[in-house]
Amino acid sequence: MSSVDSPRESWATRLGFIFAAVGSAVGLGNVWRFPFQVGQEGGGAFLLIYLLFIVLVGFPAMLVEFVAGRYTERNPVGALKQLGTGLWEYVGWIFVVTGFVILSYYSVVAGWTIRYAVLGLQDGYLADVEAAEAQFVSLAVGLEAILLHALFMAVVVTVVAFGVERGIELAVKVLVPAIIVIAVGMAIYAFTLEGAGEAYTYYLAPDLEVLADDWRSIVPAAAGQAFFTLSLGMGVMLTYASYLQEDRNLATDSAIIIGFDTAIAFIVGLIVFPVLFTAGVDPAAPGPGAIFVSLAAAFGDLTLGWLVGAVFFATVAVAALSSAISLLEVLVSYLIDERGIGRVPATVALGGGLFVLGIPSALDLVLLDLFDGFADQILLVLGGLLLSVLVGWRRSDLAITELELGIGDLGPYGDAWIWAVRIPVIAALLVALTLGILGYIEFLQDDFWPWVQEL
Numbered sequence: 044m045s046s047v048d049s050p051r052e053s054w055a056t057r058l059g060f061i062f063a064a065v066g067s068a069v070g071l072g073n074v075w076r077f078p079f080q081v082g083q084e085g086g087g088a089f090l091l092i093y094l095l096f097i098v099l100v101g102f103p104a105m106l107v108e109f110v111a112g113r114y115t116e117r118n119p120v121g122a123l124k125q126l127g128t129g130l131w132e133y134v135g136w137i138f139v140v141t142g143f144v145i146l147s148y149y150s151v152v153a154g155w156t157i158r159y160a161v162l163g164l165q166d167g168y169l170a171d172v173e174a175a176e177a178q179f180v181s182l183a184v185g186l187e188a189i190l191l192h193a194l195f196m197a198v199v200v201t202v203v204a205f206g207v208e209r210g211i212e213l214a215v216k217v218l219v220p221a222i223i224v225i226a227v228g229m230a231i232y233a234f235t236l237e238g239a240g241e242a243y244t245y246y247l248a249p250d251l252e253v254l255a256d257d258w259r260s261i262v263p264a265a266a267g268q269a270f271f272t273l274s275l276g277m278g279v280m281l282t283y284a285s286y287l288q289e290d291r292n293l294a295t296d297s298a299i300i301i302g303f304d305t306a307i308a309f310i311v312g313l314i315v316f317p318v319l320f321t322a323g324v325d326p327a328a329p330g331p332g333a334i335f336v337s338l339a340a341a342f343g344d345l346t347l348g349w350l351v352g353a354v355f356f357a358t359v360a361v362a363a364l365s366s367a368i369s370l371l372e373v374l375v376s377y378l379i380d381e382r383g384i385g386r387v388p389a390t391v392a393l394g395g396g397l398f399v400l401g402i403p404s405a406l407d408l409v410l411l412d413l414f415d416g417f418a419d420q421i422l423l424v425l426g427g428l429l430l431s432v433l434v435g436w437r438r439s440d441l442a443i444t445e446l447e448l449g450i451g452d453l454g455p456y457g458d459a460w461i462w463a464v465r466i467p468v469i470a471a472l473l474v475a476l477t478l479g480i481l482g483y484i485e486f487l488q489d490d491f492w493p494w495v496q497e498l
């Protein structure tokens with residue numbers, strides 16, 4: 044049912060779309076952000092709510108983005124202009140702003156992964172967890188962190204400016220299996236550690252008391268993490284689906300993407316917590332340094348760990364690259380389609396702006412939190428919420444028809460999906476957004492403001 048007035052680029056191979064979408068989804072969200080959120084939000088209680096959000100909210104919300112993209116064949120701003128009228132036309136803007144904020148600090152964290160890959164080759168890793176923690180603090184911020192952020196941004200800009208994403212599509216084919224193989228191997232090693240039993244209880248057995256006490260922070264954290272890791276809420280999946288032909292079964296594709304993404308995050312947790320518990324470190328303590336501290340210490344403990352570690356961190360850096368490319372591609376496609384700016388100048392200008400906006404995150408971890416919390420717990424959830432309202436309530440007729448292309452008559456399942464979007468998904472996102480805003484205000488008062496006063 045898509046408009047056919049202009050021929051549009053589409054995916055070269057049938058699997059190209061899946062690889063690109065998995066490449067976007069699998070990234071720092073799984074390897075870096077997921078374990079540190081679990082650690083900060085109390086372990087299994089967070090995991091439980093997170094998994095509920097992935098399946099009950101993430102899956103229907105991904106279908107919403109897919110149908111919106113494939114139907115309109117536009118970038119997010121253009122797609123919203125076509126789907127809605129009046130104020131809806133501006134919702135696409137939220138996506139663009141969100142992508143800009145996320146990519147700015149995403150690149151800083153990606154710089155850390157490059158640093159840790161090099162660290163393995165140069166000096167090897169420190170087996171002592173406390174020493175590894177001190178090392179993280181010294182590497183994560185400062186001039187070197189800024190330079191690595193610049194380097195990563197430059198690579199992203201180069202790939203997007205020259206439109207050589209095809210190569211990345213291919214890389215993803217190798218990368219995702221590589222991450223899985225190394226992570227599974229490391230999880231087996233972690234299983235042999237002394238603290239593994241205690242760690243599994245913490246990670247896998249939800250403590251309902253923790254849930255009862257802390258749901259106000261667990262719910263928005265889980266919602267934000269689910270959207271972040273699935274690349275939802277800022278138009279990436281929408282844009283990718285806009286290059287898609289009508290014969291794809293969007294439901295199956297979503298299930299595959301979500302399956303890979305969730306498996307990788309879950310396995311990383313099976314490595315991080317046994318290492319931290321064995322060393323007697325409070326899993327919340329390392330914060331954004333969680334994987335750098337715990338994985339580095341694990342690699343430091345193994346024969347040839349320096350090599351496995353270097354390969355692992357390098358792989359994660361490339362996985363981060365494929366996610367970052369998807370983020371920048373959305374921003375660039377907006378400037379090209381809606382503003383008529385050329386690909387190269389658009390990409391270079393955005394890259395420069397992103398580099399500047401990322402500098403604060405490379406100077407202090409509180410500032411990284413400032414950006415990450417805002418983008419994740421507020422902007423992504425808001426974007427997902429608004430798109431769900433628009434598609435679920437105002438354009439549900441076309442949504443079902445569009446989803447049926449490539450699947451066939453959905454019968455009652457089409458209605459079930461729309462009603463899932465209309466009530467439970469929207470309600471869950473509303474609750475998460477409200478709690479996210481309140482939590483963010485608290486963060487500003489308790490962490491950010493004292494930090495400003497200390498300056």
Ligand code: PHE
Pocket residue numbers: 067068069070071072073145270271272273274275277279366367369370
């Ligand atoms: N999903 C990516 C990751 O897990 C990050 C991302 C978020 C990419 C939003 C695009 C859009 O690393």
